[in-house]
Amino acid sequence: MKLGVLAPLLTTPQRRAVLIALSSAYMLVQLSSLPVALSLPTLAEHFNRGVDDAAWMVVMYLLTLGAFVMLGARLGDRYGHARVFFIGLVISTLGSILIAVSTSLLQVIIWRGLTGLGSALIMGNANAILAAAFPPEERGRAFSVPIVGARFGTLVGLALFALFLQYLSWRLVFLTFVPMGILAIAVSRPMLLMLKDEPRSNTNPVDIPGGLLLVVTSVVFLLAGAHLHGGEESYTSSQGSVYHIGMYALSALLLGAFILLERRMQNPLVDLQHFKHKYFSLSLVSNVTFHFSMLATMTLVPIIVELGYNKPPIWVPLVLLPNQIIGLVMTFTAGWIYDKYQPKLLRPAAMVSIASGFLLLGIFIGGITVPGVGIGGISVPAMSIGGGIPIWYIPLLMLPISFGTAFFNPVNNAMIMSSLPLRHRGFASGMLETTRELGHAFGSTVSATALAMVLPAGIALLTAEQVGPFYLEGFKSAAMLVVLTMLAGGVIAFFHKPYIETQAQAAPAAASAGDD
Numbered sequence: 001m002k003l004g005v006l007a008p009l010l011t012t013p014q015r016r017a018v019l020i021a022l023s024s025a026y027m028l029v030q031l032s033s034l035p036v037a038l039s040l041p042t043l044a045e046h047f048n049r050g051v052d053d054a055a056w057m058v059v060m061y062l063l064t065l066g067a068f069v070m071l072g073a074r075l076g077d078r079y080g081h082a083r084v085f086f087i088g089l090v091i092s093t094l095g096s097i098l099i100a101v102s103t104s105l106l107q108v109i110i111w112r113g114l115t116g117l118g119s120a121l122i123m124g125n126a127n128a129i130l131a132a133a134f135p136p137e138e139r140g141r142a143f144s145v146p147i148v149g150a151r152f153g154t155l156v157g158l159a160l161f162a163l164f165l166q167y168l169s170w171r172l173v174f175l176t177f178v179p180m181g182i183l184a185i186a187v188s189r190p191m192l193l194m195l196k197d198e199p200r201s202n203t204n205p206v207d208i209p210g211g212l213l214l215v216v217t218s219v220v221f222l223l224a225g226a227h228l229h230g231g232e233e234s235y236t237s238s239q240g241s242v243y244h245i246g247m248y249a250l251s252a253l254l255l256g257a258f259i260l261l262e263r264r265m266q267n268p269l270v271d272l273q274h275f276k277h278k279y280f281s282l283s284l285v286s287n288v289t290f291h292f293s294m295l296a297t298m299t300l301v302p303i304i305v306e307l308g309y310n311k312p313p314i315w316v317p318l319v320l321l322p323n324q325i326i327g328l329v330m331t332f333t334a335g336w337i338y339d340k341y342q343p344k345l346l347r348p349a350a351m352v353s354i355a356s357g358f359l360l361l362g363i364f365i366g367g368i369t370v371p372g373v374g375i376g377g378i379s380v381p382a383m384s385i386g387g388g389i390p391i392w393y394i395p396l397l398m399l400p401i402s403f404g405t406a407f408f409n410p411v412n413n414a415m416i417m418s419s420l421p422l423r424h425r426g427f428a429s430g431m432l433e434t435t436r437e438l439g440h441a442f443g444s445t446v447s448a449t450a451l452a453m454v455l456p457a458g459i460a461l462l463t464a465e466q467v468g469p470f471y472l473e474g475f476k477s478a479a480m481l482v483v484l485t486m487l488a489g490g491v492i493a494f495f496h497k498p499y500i501e502t503q504a505q506a507a508p509a510a511a512s513a514g515d516d
Contacts, residue, residue: 008138009142009145014195017191018133020191021187021188021191022129023146023148024180025089025184026126026146027180029122029123054105060116061116063113063218065116065120066438066440066441068117068215069433070211070270071206071430072084072123073124073426076128076429077128077426082192082195082196085122085125088122089184089185091118091121092119092122093118094114095114095118096181097178099111100175120433126429127432129195130142130143131429139413141335142414143414144334144335144410148331155321155328161317204266207267207269209261210262210269217258218437220250221251221441223247225244259272277419279419280416282492282493283415283419284435285492286347286489287432287435288438290351290408290409291443292439292440292446292485293354293482294405294443295442300475301394303475304471304472308475315391319391322395323395323402326399327406330402330403331406334346335411347408347415348494349407350403350408350411351404351489352404352486353407354408355404355486357401357402357404358479361397361479362483364393364397365476365479416428417432447478451477
């Protein structure tokens with residue numbers, strides 16, 4: 001069935017070239033993002049530095065990726081999305097080579113920033129390329145193909161990198177990106193040649209002042225979640241509160257300045273008029289909440305495995321692998337269902353599924369106590385549910401998260417890219433990836449804060465066996481916060497009409513305005 005459903009997407013050489021190029025690029029970007037976090041303890045030990053110093057390798061990558069993705073998309077509008085996409089592949093591959101031969105942790109951090117810039121150029125333009133190659137009624141399936149490539153990249157990274165770090169060298173982690181990058185460059189060249197004369201969405205000069213201000217705003221916002229303050233690495237300490245609140249306030253002021261600047265620009269980087277399209281805006285909000293849950297998963301699960309269950313890091317990929325395998329199998333099915341039936345409840349149901357998974361994790365890992373009640377003279381004593389389950393139960397409890405993630409991601413991407421006319425695909429692509437990184441920033445920060453607020457002040461003085469119950473209790477609090485966030489996202493997704501209804505309502509207005 002899947003081969004027959006995939007066949008319509010491969011009817012022309014250009015369609016085949018686009019799907020092959022984007023799948024290889026997604027695989028490279030995903031391979032070089034999530035699994036790399038596994039190497040932090042090894043890098044810290046190799047360079048005789050703290051894990052907090054090594055963590056800047058991840059922070060720098062996310063900073064450059066999140067800060068430059070919108071600017072990269074708008075450069076694609078001006079100079080061609082395929083061309084800027086291809087340059088991103090070259091930069092990412094070059095950065096990986098430089099990391100592998102680095103002789104200091106500072107060099108690793110700097111070159112990780114370069115690979116983040118390359119990923120921003122790739123991801124900022126990939127969605128725009130795909131939207132131009134496939135009509136809205138095929139985008140659910142079309143978007144699922146590169147997402148499967150990304151899942152495969154994560155799967156390979158989790159499987160291989162743990163072995164490299166355990167038995168060989170951390171340099172092999174980054175050397176793995178080099179053949180993958182060369183392969184992505186090679187298979188993307190046919191697409192570049194086919195699209196070299198593609199019509200430009202925008203022939204006006206790029207809004208460089210707006211782009212630079214957006215970069216600064218994004219950097220400040222992302223750094224607000226990092227512990228650059230003195231004293232205890234906590235969001236709730238006096239120094240931590242002053243730093244984090246101050247940085248978030250500064251990012252809000254910069255955002256206000258950016259909005260004022262964009263309102264005055266003749267060719268703004270971010271056209272604020274597009275946000276008046278409620279279905280586009282609702283999809284972006286849903287995208288933030290979805291990726292909030294993604295990073296909450298990747299932040300909380302390693303913590304609960306290593307600190308709650310006192311297991312070595314190699315157990316983390318073992319717990320996460322089933323999640324990635326399900327995404328690899330089910331993502332295309334989600335795209336096919338969306339294209340064929342346009343079910344209104346598909347995205348809300350996916351979010352509720354994610355919420356139910358976190359609810360199960362919170363109950364059975366952290367445990368809950370049901371208070372006793374008395375009814376008609378019959379007394380029901382208090383009961384404790386969950387808590388202390390074996391670690392092998394975690395992948396089973398994560399199944400609703402796995403299915404919800406697989407069904408939501410391609411569908412929401414397709415809806416965002418179909419909510420605006422095709423000539424605005426660069427802006428839509430940039431906002432899709434910007435809100436993705438915004439959700440990541442919120443997910444990692446908020447979930448870590450919720451967990452930290454439950455931990456006692458002197459936890460650093462306790463033994464590994466003593467700290468476990470505290471982390472289990474903190475995980476429960478963080479998981480419940482994710483549950484509420486995802487349920488709110490599900491409500492928002494419920495009010496977004498399917499593409500067919502949206503286009504039917506927009507058609508008269510579009511015709512009168514002379515739109516695409």
